[in-house]
Amino acid sequence: MRFTRYCRSLLSTPATAVERYSKSHQAGADIAMVDLEDSVPPARKEEARRLAEEFFALPSAKLVRSAVRINSLAGPEGLRDLLALTRYRVKPDLVLIPMAESARDVEIAAGALAADCPDTEFLAVLETPAGIERAHELAAAGRRLRGLVFGSADYAFAVGAGLSWEALAYARSRLVCAARSAGLEAMDSPLFEVADLEGLRREAAQARELGFSGKIAIHPSQLPLINQAFTPGPELLARARRVVAAGRESGCSVTVVDGVMVGMPFFEASRRLVDEYGPTPEQ
Incomplete structure (x- = not known):
């Protein structure tokens, strides 16, 4: 069993929810992330980029990494996100690249941030059939890539599958194998039923047994169980x-x-x- 403190847990906060920024840093996640993608409507993207700068200026609990999930690099919003990051006073520790489908996605981000954010690392989110099938290529996308993240909802929708563990076992296994073969971390998607703590306990244990390093939380109440699952007793x-x-x-x-x-x-x-x-x- 492989355990690490790098990314046992990640908690996402919408960039427009400024009132939740401080709590996110202190909630107990290994990674506190501000989201510019799914949780921000198109009309507020520019506002979100402006607001998110303050997220990285706030104090974090010890060993907490700050992160940002940008928009897909297949469209202009993702490129605008990268440009905004270069202007931030305090740079993010990590950038999550959604809808990653080839090593080129990581290379674009790394190139855009090379001069102004040289210490920022990347997590590639694999959430499409193409991304899962190219997992090994993505895992070899450069020294600043630290891990692969499974996006279950988008992947399940794309292939017409359910969200059960059994339905997504192939995708999860392929991602873990690719990540570990390249010496990277592997992070599992969230359980979307916030109140189902027993289901979360079970799914976190399954993810750990499969080889994942950690799991995403969609609510602070999920963090204690996730951290416990990915910490050796x-x-x-x-x-x-x-x-x-x-x-x-x-x-x-x-x-x-x-x-x-x-x-x-x-x-x-x-x-x-x-x-x-x-x-x-x-x-």
Whole structure:
């Protein structure tokens, strides 16, 4: 199992909902994102770009990354978003590129922001059949791409599928495989039933088991469950420490821990887990 603090959770706030900006930064998500795309009607796009600048000037909780979801680069609004970002006083840590269908989408964003936002990283949102089928190409789109994000609603609509886990299993698996083969993070789409916390718990666990790094939240109330699902518990950490110790003692040869045969893949995964979350309970 691979755990990371980079993007266990992401909380989106419409760019026009200025009154929610501050809470978004303090809500407990690893990524606090302001949205210029779906949540903003066409008539308010320019206003949203102007308002969103203040989102990045606000203080965030420790280790929280600030992000912006731009409009599709297949149309003029996405290009206008990129131009606006170059003028912001404080730059975003991450830019989400929606409707990504080829490496060219990432290259356009990276090129446009190279001079003025050199440290900004990217997440590509795969939410069309073409994007899913080109997932491996997209995953190799450059060093500033940090992860792939699954957009279930648009993908399901495009292929005529339902939103159940089973219906979208192929798309999710293909995205995770492409992301992990390139050393990237993989983020799952949100559960849209805000009040269904048991459903969220179940779907987050399924996403974690499949290899996702985290999951998008559409409401702050979903964040505790999502963060819990993508954070190793004390028993898992304790076992990881035992595996690391066994690997050290065996010289990384195949051995048995808690009745289970373990070898190099287990040693490496456990070492990463211990490095990320602490070598001992006291530290």
